[in-house]
Amino acid sequence: MSTSLRYLTAEQHRVVTAAADRLVPPLDAHPGAGALGAADYIDGALGAFATNPPLVFTGGPFSGRFGGDARWGEFMALTPLEELAWRTRIEGSRGDPAREWNGPVRGWQEIYADGFAALGADFADLDPAVQDERLRTASRDFRTVFYEHVCEACYGPPEYGGNRDLAGWRAIQFPGDVQPRGWTDEEVSSRE
Amino acid sequence: MNDCDAVVVGSGPAGATVADVLAHAGHHVIVLEKGANHLLSFDAPFDLLGHLSNDEIKFLRRHFLGPDPLLEPRTFRRSEADGDRLFVGEVNNLPSTVGGAGFHADAKLPRFRAVDFHARSELGPIDGADIVDWPVQYDDLEPFYDEAEKLLGVAGDAAQNPFAEWRSSPYPMPPGPDMYGATLSTAAARELGLHPYAAPTGVNSVPYDGRAACNNCGCCANFGCPIDAKGDPVAPLRRALSTGRVEIRPLSHVSEILLDATGKQATGVRYLDTSTQPPEIREVRARMVVLGCGAFETPRLLLRSGIANSSGLVGRYMMHHFQTFVLGIFDHRLHGYRGRSVTHLHDDHMLVDDASRAHAREHGLPYFRGGLVEHGGGGHPLMEAIHLPPGPRHTQTMLESPMRDRLWAFTMQGEDLPQVTNQIDLDPQVVDVHGHAAGRVTYSSHPHDLVASSYCSPLLERVLQRAGATSTFVATSPSLHGDGPRLAPNSKHVMGTCRMGDDPRTSVVDPTHRCWDVDNVAIADASVFPTSAGYGPTLTLVAMALRASRTWL
Ligand SMILES: Cc1cc2nc3c(=O)[nH]c(=O)nc-3n(C[C@H](O)[C@H](O)[C@H](O)COP(=O)(O)OP(=O)(O)OC[C@H]3O[C@@H](n4cnc5c(N)ncnc54)[C@H](O)[C@@H]3O)c2cc1C
Ligand code: SF4
Numbered sequence: 197m198s199t200s201l202r203y204l205t206a207e208q209h210r211v212v213t214a215a216a217d218r219l220v221p222p223l224d225a226h227p228g229a230g231a232l233g234a235a236d237y238i239d240g241a242l243g244a245f246a247t248n249p250p251l252v253f254t255g256g257p258f259s260g261r262f263g264g265d266a267r268w269g270e271f272m273a274l275t276p277l278e279e280l281a282w283r284t285r286i287e288g289s290r291g292d293p294a295r296e297w298n299g300p301v302r303g304w305q306e307i308y309a310d311g312f313a314a315l316g317a318d319f320a321d322l323d324p325a326v327q328d329e330r331l332r333t334a335s336r337d338f339r340t341v342f343y344e345h346v347c348e349a350c351y352g353p354p355e356y357g358g359n360r361d362l363a364g365w366r367a368i369q370f371p372g373d374v375q376p377r378g379w380t381d382e383e384v385s386s387r388e
Numbered sequence: 389m390n391d392c393d394a395v396v397v398g399s400g401p402a403g404a405t406v407a408d409v410l411a412h413a414g415h416h417v418i419v420l421e422k423g424a425n426h427l428l429s430f431d432a433p434f435d436l437l438g439h440l441s442n443d444e445i446k447f448l449r450r451h452f453l454g455p456d457p458l459l460e461p462r463t464f465r466r467s468e469a470d471g472d473r474l475f476v477g478e479v480n481n482l483p484s485t486v487g488g489a490g491f492h493a494d495a496k497l498p499r500f501r502a503v504d505f506h507a508r509s510e511l512g513p514i515d516g517a518d519i520v521d522w523p524v525q526y527d528d529l530e531p532f533y534d535e536a537e538k539l540l541g542v543a544g545d546a547a548q549n550p551f552a553e554w555r556s557s558p559y560p561m562p563p564g565p566d567m568y569g570a571t572l573s574t575a576a577a578r579e580l581g582l583h584p585y586a587a588p589t590g591v592n593s594v595p596y597d598g599r600a601a602c603n604n605c606g607c608c609a610n611f612g613c614p615i616d617a618k619g620d621p622v623a624p625l626r627r628a629l630s631t632g633r634v635e636i637r638p639l640s641h642v643s644e645i646l647l648d649a650t651g652k653q654a655t656g657v658r659y660l661d662t663s664t665q666p667p668e669i670r671e672v673r674a675r676m677v678v679l680g681c682g683a684f685e686t687p688r689l690l691l692r693s694g695i696a697n698s699s700g701l702v703g704r705y706m707m708h709h710f711q712t713f714v715l716g717i718f719d720h721r722l723h724g725y726r727g728r729s730v731t732h733l734h735d736d737h738m739l740v741d742d743a744s745r746a747h748a749r750e751h752g753l754p755y756f757r758g759g760l761v762e763h764g765g766g767g768h769p770l771m772e773a774i775h776l777p778p779g780p781r782h783t784q785t786m787l788e789s790p791m792r793d794r795l796w797a798f799t800m801q802g803e804d805l806p807q808v809t810n811q812i813d814l815d816p817q818v819v820d821v822h823g824h825a826a827g828r829v830t831y832s833s834h835p836h837d838l839v840a841s842s843y844c845s846p847l848l849e850r851v852l853q854r855a856g857a858t859s860t861f862v863a864t865s866p867s868l869h870g871d872g873p874r875l876a877p878n879s880k881h882v883m884g885t886c887r888m889g890d891d892p893r894t895s896v897v898d899p900t901h902r903c904w905d906v907d908n909v910a911i912a913d914a915s916v917f918p919t920s921a922g923y924g925p926t927l928t929l930v931a932m933a934l935r936a937s938r939t940w941l
Contacts, residue, residue, distance in 0.1 A: 219778035226783060253452050256441035257614035268443065275424050275639060276665035277821065281456045297821050298461065298476070344449075347773035351786070352445040368786050369793065370725065370769050373442030375614045378603025379726040381565035387720075 202243025203305070207317055209235045214320035216346045218327055226367040227360070229346045237349030237358035238342075242305055244286055249273045252282050254355050262377035268355045304341060311338035392416040392635075393941060395657055395674040397642045397689070400488015401926055402913035403680030404621035405933040407628040407636075408539075415941055417634045418672050420659055422641035423454050423485035426612070427622060430636060434626045440491075440612035444768045447611045453483035453492055459821040460484075462684075463828040464876040467809070476818055479829050479876045480708060482682055486638050487612075489682070489880065490620040490926065494609035494729040495590035497542050497620070497927040498760065499533050501553050501738070502526035504921035511740060512754055517805035517834055518705065520918045523890050523899035524932065526553055532931035537588075539627075540930065541596045541619035544588030551583065551735040564593035564602055567727035569796040573763045574732050576855035580847070584734040584763065588927075590620045591728055597623055606725040607768075620926065639663045640670075643824065645677055645693040645909060654695075654909045660822060667822070676941060680912040680933075683882040684812055687915060688827040690886070691814055696903035701896050703812045706829065707884040707920035708877035709759060710802035710837035711865040714848040716857025721793045724765020730799075732763040737800060737844045738922050747843050756840040759802040759922025761848065766795030796857065798848045802841055803922040805834040806884055831877060833866060881925050886915035901936040910940055 201209060216234035244250040253272045260266025274282065280295065288303025289295035314334035319327060331339070349358030351365065353373065359365060365372045393415035396403045407417045426439035446452045454460075462479040465471065482489035503510050506521040513519055534556050536542075543561035546552050563586035566574075574584040591602045591613075602617040616622070628634040641660040648655050656673035679686045687703040690696050737758030748756045766772070772792040776785050788794070810832065814825035841864055849860040867874040889895025892904035897916050903909045912933040914925040921928075 220773075220782050220786075221780060223783040223787070226787070228783065252450060253446050254441065254443050255439075256443070257436075257438045258441070259443075267438070268441065272439070275662065277459055277639075277662050278424075278456070280665060280821065281451075281458045285458055297819055297823060301458070343778050344774055346778075347770055348445055348449060351769035351773050352449075353443050355443075356445055365769070367783070368769060368789060369721070373605075373607070375442050375605050375607075376603070378605045378615075381604075383723075384565045384604045384727045385568055385571060387568055 202239050202246040204235065204239045204242065208312055209239065211312060211315055211317065211319045212238055214327065215315055215331060215342070216349070218324065218331060219343055219346045220350050227363050229350050231360065232350045232364050233358040233360040234346050234349040237356055238345050240357040241345060242286060242308060245283065250282065251356065254353065258375055259353065259355070259373050261372060262374045264376045268353065302337065307335070307337050307341050310335055311342060314338070390673045390675055391656070392418045392672065392674050394676040394678055395420060395672045396678045396680060397657065398488060398680035398682065398685070398913070399486050399625065399636060400680060400682060401490040401621045401930050402933050403488070403678070404624040404628065405930050406678050406680060406912045406937045407634050408624040409934060409937040410941060411628045411631040411633040413938070413941065415633065417628070418674070419634065419636045420640040420642050420657065420672065421486050421636060421638050423483070423638060425486040425636070425638040426453065427485065427487040427491060428625065430629060432630065434629055436616050440614045442605060442607040442611060442614070444770050448768065449770060453485045453612070455481055455484040457481070461818055461820065461826050463815045463818050463826055465828070465830055466832045466875060467830060472816060473818070473828060474875065475872055477873060480684070480878050480880065480882060482880055482882070486636060487621055487625065491618055491622060492610055492612045493620070493880070493926065495618055495620055495926070496587045496730060496733065496762065496924050497537070497540065497590045498588050498733065498923045499553060500526070500921045500923050500928050501551065504919065504923070507919055514753060514805060514836055517807050517836065519805060520889065522918050523888060524935070529931050529935060530554070530556060532934040533927065535934055536927055536930040540590045540623055541592055541599070542588050542590050542927070543593040545586050548585035549583065549735060551739065559588060561593045561596055564589070564591065564728060564731070565604065567724065567731045567765060569722040569724055569765055570732045570763045572855040573796055573798070573851065576851045577734060579854060580851055582734050582736045582851065584732045587731055587733045587762070589728060590618055592617045592619070602728060604727045606727060606729070608729040641667070641822065642689060643692070643822065645689065645695055646671065647695065647906065652906060654906055675908065677909045678912055679909065682913050683885045683915040684827055686911055686913055687812055687885040688814070692824060696896060696905045696909060698905050699893055699896055701887060701894070703885050704808050704810070705806040705884040705887050706810045706812055706831060706882070707804045707806055707917070708831070709879040709881045709920060709922070710804045710833055710841055711879050712800040712802060712841040712845055713863045713865070714798040714845050714852060714860065715863070716796050716852030716855065716860045717790045718794045718796060718856055719858050721789070722765065722796055723793065724795065727765065730762045730764035734761050737761060744843065748839065751835065751839045753836055753839060756836050756843070757803050757922060758840045758844045759800050760924070762799045762801070764797050764799060766792040766797065768792070796852065796855065798852070800841070800844055800848070801879065801881065801922055801924065802837055803920050804837045806887070806919055807834055812885055829876065831866070883914040883917040883920050883925050886911050887918045888916040889918065900939045901932070910936065912937065
C-alpha cells in the first residue's frame with residue numbers, strides 16, 4: 197500500500213484491493229489487480245484534484261521506457277472546460293448549476309461511496325463466495341466504473357498508479373509504449 | 389471594418405487546407421478552433437508541442453483530444469419511432485483539437501474511383517435512396533488528388549491496385565513495411581482471387597517534407613504521432629502559418645454565423661473564448677466565412693444560425709459507411725501492436741459483377757456495392773481487458789490474448805446510401821456545456837448496406853481461415869443486435885449533410901462549395917459529398933477543398 201493516500205481511507209484501500217482481485221484475479225506467478233496497484237490507481241482517479249496539475253492526463257511525448265526523456269510523470273494543466281468536466285465527473289455536480297447543464301451528474305466519488313456501503317468495511321476478510329455476492333448486490337453504476345478502473349489499473353501505463361513494476365504488461369507480453377524506439381521493419385514483418 | 393479576409397471555422401484537414409490555399413493567395417485568415425492546441429507551436433519552425441504519446445488511458449479512456457461527451461453530448465435514435473432519442477453520449481465523435489481528427493487517424497488515403505462520382509448515371513437509382521451524380525468528376529479532381537498526395541505526403545504504390553483510376557504521377561513515397569498479419573491475409577486473399585495492395589497512407593515511409601519517417605510504434609489510429617511522421621494536417625497548417633498571414637485561435641467555439649441586414653451575406657462569426665470560465669463572447673468580421681467543422685458540426689452550426697437552409701436539406705443525407713468487421717483468431721501471436729494499424733487494402737467488393745447483381749436481385753435491389761477492406765491488427769490492452777467479462781477467467785484470457793495479440797481483422801467500409809431521413813438535427817432537450825442544443829443523429833441503414841455486408845462477409849471469413857485463423861466471426865457498426873450506443877454508427881467517416889449540387893432546390897451548396905442562400909459562406913468538409921463511395925473520405929475532401937477554395941476570393 198502506498199504511504200500517502202490522496203482520497204481513500206486506509207480501510208477503503210484494503211477493500212478495493214480485495215475486491216479488485218475478484219474481477220481480475222492472480223494466476224500462477226502473475227499478480228491480480230490488487231497486487232498490480234488497483235487501489236492506488238483508484239485513489240489517484242478519485243483524488244486527482246488533490247494536486248495541481250491534477251492526475252488526469254500524463255505529459256508527453258516519452259515515458260523514458262524506450263528512450264527519450266521521461267516526461268509522463270509531469271501531468272498536464274487542464275483548460276477551464278476540462279477542469280469543469282473532470283471535477284464534475286469525479287466529484288459529481290453537487291447541486292452546482294454551473295455543473296448541471298443537462299441536470300444532476302453523479303460523480304465517481306459518490307458512486308464509490310455507495311459501492312463501499314454495499315461491499316462493507318469487513319470485505320477483505322470475507323470468504324470469496326461472500327465477496328462475490330456482495331459485489332453482485334452493488335449498483336450497476338458502481339460495478340461498471342469499478343471494473344473499468346480495475347482494467348485501467350492492470351493494463352494502463354504505470355504513471356497513473358497501477359501496473360506495478362509493469363507486471364501487468366509483462367504478463368500479457370505487451371511491451372508498452374515503445375516511442376521513440378518504435379519497431380524496425382524486420383520486427384514489423386517477421387513472424388518473431 | 390473586417391478583421392481578416394476569411395474566417396475559417398475548424399482546423400482539421402478541411403480547414404487547414406483552406407487556410408493554406410487562401411494564405412498563399414495573399415489573403416489574411418483567422419482560424420477558429422473549439423479544441424485546445426496539442427499539436428504544434430504557432431512560432432517558426434512550428435515544432436510539435438510534445439503532448440502526444442502512446443498512452444492508452446489518456447487517448448482512449450479520458451477524451452484527451454475531446455470532445456468530452458460530458459461537455460458536448462450527442463444524441464441518437466434510429467428513427468422517429470424511437471421517440472426523441474435512444475441515448476445520450478458519444479455518436480461517432482472525432483477528435484476536437486487543433487488539427488481536427490486528421491493527425492489522430494491512421495490515415496489510409498485512397499482516391500475514389502471515377503464511377504464513384506457518377507454512380508447514378510452508370511449504375512442507376514435504388515429505391516429509398518437519393519443517389520445522384522456529383523457535379524465534379526474524377527478527371528476534374530485528378531490534379532487536386534495529385535496535389536493533395538504531395539502536400540500531405542502519401543506513401544503508396546499505385547501499380548499494386550488493378551482497380552485504381554488513372555493518375556498523373558506516382559505516389560511521392562514508397563509504401564512502408566508490411567505488418568506480419570498482413571503478409572498472411574494478403575497471401576490468402578490473392579489465393580482466393582482478391583487483389584490486395586499496400587495501403588496508400590499519409591504516413592512517412594522515409595523522411596519527407598522535413599518530417600521524420602514512421603517508426604511503426606503501433607499507436608496510430610486514435611493517438612497522434614509523437615515523432616511527426618504524419619502529414620495530415622500538420623503539413624498544410626505549417627505551410628499556412630509560415631506565410632505570416634494566418635492566425636489560429638484555439639479554445640474558440642463558434643456559436644453563430646452573423647448576417648448583414650439583407651440576410652444574404654455573412655459578415656463574420658460570433659464565438660465563445662473558452663480560455664476563461666465563464667467564456668467571453670467575441671466576434672470576427674470577415675469577407676468570407678468557411679466552415680470546416682466536419683460533417684456533424686457544420687450542419688449543426690448552420691441549423692443553430694438558421695441559415696443556408698431554403699432547401700430544407702441542411703443535416704440530411706447523413707452518411708457514415710456501414711462497417712463490417714470480420715475477425716479471425718489465430719493460434720499464434722501476430723504482434724499487431726507493431727506497425728501502422730493497417731497496412732493493406734483491397735477494393736474488389738466495390739465492383740459490381742454478374743454474381744453480385746444476381747444476389748442483389750434476390751433481395752429486391754438492382755445492384756449493391758460493398759466497400760474498401762482494410763487488413764489490420766487487433767486492439768490495445770485496455771480495449772481487450774474491458775471487453776472481457778470480469779471474474780475467474782479474466783487473467784487467463786488476457787494471457788492468451790485472442791482479441792489483441794492473436795487477432796487479425798478485416799474492416800469493410802461499406803458504401804452507405806444517401807437517405808433523406810438520415811440526418812443530424814438539434815435535440816429538443818439535451819444541450820452542451822454552453823447551453824446550445826446538442827446534435828441529434830437519426831440514422832437507419834438502407835437494405836442495400838445490409839445485403840452488401842452479408843454478401844461479402846462469408847468470403848472474408850474464408851480468407852482469414854485460409855490465412856490460418858482457427859475461428860472467425862463477424863460484427864458490424866452500426867450493430868444489428870443489442871441496445872445502446874452500439875446501435876449508432878461509429879466509422880469515423882462522416883459525410884453528406886450539406887450536399888452539393890447544380891440545383892438550389894435539391895442541394896445546400898453549389899459546385900464550388902458556396903451556400904446557395906449565402907454565397908460568402910462556403911463549406912470545406914465532407915458535408916458536401918452527395919454520395920459516400922466505399923473509401924475513407926479524407927483525401928477526397930482535401931482534394932475538393934483545394935479545387936474549390938481557389939475560386940473563392
Ligand atoms: C481513429 C480515426 C481513424 C480514421 N482513419 C481514417 C482513414 O484511415 N482514412 C480516412 O480517409 N479518414 C479517416 N478518419 C477520418 C478523418 O479523420 C476525417 O475524415 C477528417 O479528419 C475530416 O476532416 P475535417 O477537417 O472535415 O473534420 P475534422 O478533422 O473533424 O475537424 C473539424 C474541426 O472543427 C472543429 N470544430 C467543430 N465545430 C466547431 C465550432 N463550432 N467552432 C470551432 N471549431 C469547431 C473541431 O473541434 C475539429 O477540430 C479517421 C478518423 C479517426 C478518428
Ligand atoms: S505508427 Fe508511425 S505514423 Fe503512426 S503514430 Fe506511430 S510512428 Fe507515428
